[in-house]
Amino acid sequence: MFDFLNPVKGFGITFTTMFRKVNTEQYPEEKRPTAPRYHGRHVLNRHADGLEKCIGCELCAWACPADAIYVEGADNTEEARFSPGERYGAIYQINYLRCIFCGLCIEACPTRALTMTNEYELADDSRENLIFTKEDLLAPLLAGMEPPPHAMRLGDNESDYYAGPAVAAMPVGGDPAVEGRLNPAAATTPRSGPAHEPGRAAE
Numbered sequence: 178m179f180d181f182l183n184p185v186k187g188f189g190i191t192f193t194t195m196f197r198k199v200n201t202e203q204y205p206e207e208k209r210p211t212a213p214r215y216h217g218r219h220v221l222n223r224h225a226d227g228l229e230k231c232i233g234c235e236l237c238a239w240a241c242p243a244d245a246i247y248v249e250g251a252d253n254t255e256e257a258r259f260s261p262g263e264r265y266g267a268i269y270q271i272n273y274l275r276c277i278f279c280g281l282c283i284e285a286c287p288t289r290a291l292t293m294t295n296e297y298e299l300a301d302d303s304r305e306n307l308i309f310t311k312e313d314l315l316a317p318l319l320a321g322m323e324p325p326p327h328a329m330r331l332g333d334n335e336s337d338y339y340a341g342p343a344v345a346a347m348p349v350g351g352d353p354a355v356e357g358r359l360n361p362a363a364a365t366t367p368r369s370g371p372a373h374e375p376g377r378a379a380e
Contacts, residue, residue, distance in 0.1 A: 210295075211295045215293075215295045216279070217293055217295050217297045218296035218299060219291055219292070219294070219309070220293075220314060221291060221311065221314045221315045221316060222289065222290055223315070223318070223319075224260075224331065225322070225331060226323060226327075226331050227318055227322035227323040227325055227327070227330075228260050228325050228327070228330075229260045229265055229290065230260065231265060231266035231290040231291070232250070232260055232265060232287075233248060233264040233267065234250065234264075237285050239285070240282055241282050242277070242279065243275040243277050243279075245272045245277075246270070246272075246282060247268070249269075251267035252264055253265055258326050258327060258329065259325045261329055261335040261337075261338040262335035262338075266290075266311065268310075268311065269310070270308055270310055270311070271314065272307070272308050274308070278293070280293060
């Protein structure tokens with residue numbers, strides 16, 4: 178009976194919103210903190226002795242629905258050891274032109290090598306600069322860490338890094354004081370572009 182009032186009802190929310198105070202954020206001068214579990218820029222974490230946590234299993238690349246991650250694993254040797262165990266991530270790239278920041282990659286990682294930070298300022302005017310390489314993603318060396326390659330310092334074998342006494346010396350998984358750090362060199366050093374396979378990550 179009163180169907181002619183339906184268009185007026187539809188504009189009710191519009192009219193009430195018109196008289197509300199506009200909330201203007203002064204970005205980038207004033208930056209609001211993100212949520213604690215915000216999905217931002219990725220970081221490749223290290224063990225407490227500096228060895229890389231990434232074992233080159235490629236599970237993150239398989240889990241990525243956007244095909245934004247490219248990984249090539251390689252074998253560790255006693256002369257050149259980059260991670261505990263047999264393999265490490267020799268080539269690691271994330272294409273932020275494709276990444277949808279869903280977090281499935283960090284859920285798939287068996288060693289918590291890959292985590293996501295609160296960093297969201299990733300805009301760039303170069304497509305190549307948005308393809309982050311392993312050097313861009315690696316966490317910086319903290320006090321007591323030694324740059325790889327080097328021998329295992331926290332145990333005699335791979336098991337000691339995950340289930341042995343050395344676990345007590347490792348940073349707690351998810352600790353923002355250790356994980357989620359940005360690589361200062363990556364933020365200040367001009368990047369010349371990725372060293373990827375042609376046609377793979379830059380598609």
